[in-house]
Amino acid sequence: MSGDTVRLNIVTGPEPHQLVSLAASELGHIVNRLFGLTPTISEAPVGDIDARIELVGEAPDDNQAFVLRRTQIDGTPGLSAVGGSPQATLWAVYELAEQWGVRFLLTEDIYPDSPGAFHLPEVDKTWTPWVRTRAWRIFNCLPHSGSYWGADDYEKLFRQLAKQKYNRIFGFFRTYDAFTDYTFDGVRKRTAEISRGLRLPIHDGTIGRELFGDVNSFYNPDLPVEPDTVYEADPDTTPVNEERIAAGKRHVETVIERCHALGMDFAAGFWYTEFPQEMKKQLKRASDRHGFKPTPFKGEYLGLRIGILREGIVPEYAPYMTPMNPDFVDLVDAVARSYVERFPAVDYYVFSRVEFPAGPLDAETCWQHLSRRYGLDASLEDLVAEAVETGDVDARRCELDLCGDICQLYLLDELLNQRRIIAGSANPDAVAVIQVGTVLGRFVPRMFSNVELLASLGYTTESQADRGKVMQFAEDGNIKAQLVISLEDDNIGESPQYNAASIARLYQVIDDYQLDGYYGRQWLISKVDPAAFYMARANWDRNVTVEETYLDLVTNVCGADAVDAALAAFALGERVTLQEAANSFLVPSMVSNQFDLAEPVPESWSENIRMYEQMTTHFDQALVVSREAGKPFLERLRHQAQFAVYWHRAITDVRRAGKLRQQADKARDEAQDVESYDQLNIEVVALLDRALTDMRLATEAYARSAGDRADLGVVAALNVYGLEILDAIRKLEFIKMTWWTADGKA
Structure with missing residues (x-):
């Protein structure tokens, strides 16, 4: 078999799922690019052919597993590429491409220079991922985040992630952004920004001006640009930006649709205890009107301001941001419910832990309440001591984080168990993912059902790996637990970060404590290709090493002659x-x-x-x-x-x-x-x-x-x-x- 003389038939089976149809189309493109063939794609086998690839047949029981197996039917050489689900069948096609020497990066596909004549690989193997949840984060904030990406940009990324066999996209939103809309105490959210309202003008003197096209500001191409940022929105005088809020909703809906079109689930993560300025003002008004008596906060005020948002403990509003304030609970409800109701196509709602808790007040009262209700056998004093001992920040920050987590667990009990904001919604089958510190992680399965746990062990990948033992509580399998894994850290910034070796240590944590998988943490895409390539292999092979994947990456992308020099650079990067x-x-x-x-x-x-x-x-x-x-x-x-x-x-x-x-x-x-x-x-x-x-x-x-x-x-x-x-x-x-x-x- 060689060149145009090979008559190849790709068989999808009757009335194929759209992902199987996509798999057939992708396979047709791949063999055309590699071997110059134009295969016949059909629902049933056709005659007078030289080779056949079947995307239908005996499938693995596991819906994430797929098989590649050589076959021979009536003397016709064939290959079965079938998954336990339509999505897994798509993965089978991409794996077949890798068998032919194609390599998939986050940014592009690399084809071999000389693939040889058309051939079917001699393979009989079933692939099953041992890392079950493989999530990639998008949206977020800061100039290099996905909040500046249009839906078309995301579609390109999603296609590359599908080739690396990711199965979940994690969109992380903020309560000030243009993607959500809610009302509290009769006042609708005014702020509708991205990336904390930061503006980045582009002009003739900008280095790299030609890269930006005909724009005078770097912004999300799917959203209308406003000339000025409102840094102190007011509940009375700042108008609601109807155009941007509507555009933001369309943008997120389109992104979710394109995620689902590739078989990946969509997880919407959000802060639900942090609010833009106008909503904090309205919370204080409502609380004072209803007679709430705030307790002044004692101790260090921990927080910061970037752009429009002041995070953490703000002296004027922190005393009102306690679960003991009914108006605060109602505002939290309005925020969380807005995501559930505004985006009912979401598969997972991630109740994300704020970086600087705004309301750690009344943690003792909250913990006593939860302990009585659920029989939680630990004192606050012991929990604080454990947090300080196992934490990766200073003792005061550890204590504030723990108290904030306790207050958030109290709020989640109210939202999920009492008010049933997911179970009672139009999307009752969606799963809640709870992000709290690891000290409280062991209590989550005793409080909630049908939830998953997301654990963050630190900022840098190495610090995360150093704290891996704190996940020991999850090894009994009482809850699906995932790790946040930093492919790169925004504090270190834009310099190269080669974190594959540290990520390999975190994969050992996943293996040791029977964790379900991970949520990737990254801003930049182009610089994490080496680490992402390792993860794409290690998700399916727990024994593969960083060195093996680096060698495979450079050999197949750059050629054998470039291996020594490139790997020397990678080693220095690590x-x-x-x-x-x-x-x-x-x-x-x-x-x-x-x-x-x-x-x-x-x-x-x-x-x-x-x-x-x-x-x-x-x-x-x-x-x-x-x-x-x-x-x-x-x-x-x-x-x-x-x-x-x-x-x-x-x-x-x-x-x-x-x-x-x-x-x-x-x-x-x-x-x-x-x-x-x-x-x-x-x-x-x-x-x-x-x-x-x-x-x-x-x-x-x-x-x-x-x-x-x-x-x-x-x-x-x-x-x-x-x-x-x-x-x-x-x-x-x-x-x-x-x-x-x-x-x-x-």
């Missing part, structure tokens, strides 16, 4: 990831905070820069010998490493400049040493000039690596939060250098 610290959190203060911090960079940074430089060199060496199809993959990773070099250099100089600024002011104000003050001012500006040069080079490098809207968000933010802010700091420092008085008053 090393540098383990010692990276937070340095490029993509928010407006990402550079100005570094200047104000005025502290030396970590000692590891000089070594990290050297490793990034070496990675760039290794990628250059791999590019010289790579086959053409693999060069875009290597070039992307090379540019990301090069970005990290320039970024770390720039921030090193920004911090040095900030430290010198402090020394200069101290020399003038405390020692009256104006000569030192003058010289230090000159040095500050020189450092900032050098930092600007490196920041520009970093932005140019990242722009060269950009491949999707997450990358575009980084490029836009580097221009605005990086270059423009750094240039403004430099201008202010230049004024101080060129005009000053000894007393500092002019």
Whole structure:
């Protein structure tokens, strides 16, 4: 059999499911691309053929399993590619493509240069995933998040995720965004933003301007853009943005439809105890009107503000945000119910844990109530001690997180068990997924039925792996439990992160404690291909190693000649990831905070820069010998490493400049040493000039690596939060250098 002479028949069976029809269409495209064949696709076998691939036949009992098996019928060579469900049959086709040498990345498909003549693989194997829930996160916030993606962008990603055999998409929403709509105490939510209302203008001076098309602002293409952000929405004066709320609903519905079209479930996650400003104001009004007597919060106020949202304990509103306040419970109900009622096609509703609990008040009262109702045998004092002992943040944060979790469990008992907001809805078969800290995880199956548990062990992948033993409570199988796994962390930021080795440790946790699977945590797509490729293999083979998958990836994508150099770069990437610290959190203060911090960079940074430089060199060496199809993959990773070099250099100089600024002011104000003050001012500006040069080079490098809207968000933010802010700091420092008085008053 060779070339156009092969007559291939793809058989779907009668009245095929749309996913089986898609599988047949995909298989037809694959064999055409590989072997130049145009197969006949039919519901029943046809005669006068040379080979047959059947997508119908004896199927595995497991609805996620599939089989590839050589057959011979009446002398005609054949192959059965059949799954225990239509979705699994689609996966069987993609696995068959891999048998022919195709490799599926998150960003593209890589075909072999010389697949040879058409042939049916000699295979007789059933694939069954041991990691049962494989979820990929979308939406969320910040410039590199999915909140800036249109439905068409998501469809492309979903197709690649289907090829890597994911079975759940996790859309994480915020209560301020344009995707939800609710009313409390007669007041409808006014705020309808994405990504905390942050704006990223695009203009002729923007590095990478050509990447953005004919727009003057980086935004979600499915939503109307507003010229200005309303930072303090008011329940009386701020109008409801009907156009954007309607567009947001259409956008989410379309995304869910396209997810379901590929057989994947959709999980909608949301914060239900954090609200935009106007709703907090209305909560206080309603509570005061109804005679609620708030208890002042005592202790440290933990929280932050990014854009329109103040998270955590806000002194004015925190005393009202307690489960002991009936109006607060009603507001929580309105938020949670809005997702259930607005998006009834959702398969899972994820009640997500807030990062900074806004209402940890009355945790003792809540715990006593739950303990009496469900016989929970632990004291709050013991739980706090356990949280501190097993946590990965400071003791005070551990205590606040635990108290917030207790209050959230109390609220979930009210929402799910008493008010039955899912069971009594138009979507009663949907499953609730509860996210709480691991200390309380063991109590969830005693309180709820038909729920799953989502556990977060930390921010960075390595810290998550270090805390794996806290999941021991789940090994008895009383509840389906999943881990949050960070493919990359937003605090470390845009530098390369090679986390496959740490993820392998987390897979061991899943295996050791009989967990159901994971929810991926990531913002960027293009830089996590190596880790994602490992996960796609390890989901089905618990014994596969990171080294084996890396070798397979580079060999089949770039060619055998590129293996040594590329794997050397990957090894450096794994090393540098383990010692990276937070340095490029993509928010407006990402550079100005570094200047104000005025502290030396970590000692590891000089070594990290050297490793990034070496990675760039290794990628250059791999590019010289790579086959053409693999060069875009290597070039992307090379540019990301090069970005990290320039970024770390720039921030090193920004911090040095900030430290010198402090020394200069101290020399003038405390020692009256104006000569030192003058010289230090000159040095500050020189450092900032050098930092600007490196920041520009970093932005140019990242722009060269950009491949999707997450990358575009980084490029836009580097221009605005990086270059423009750094240039403004430099201008202010230049004024101080060129005009000053000894007393500092002019």
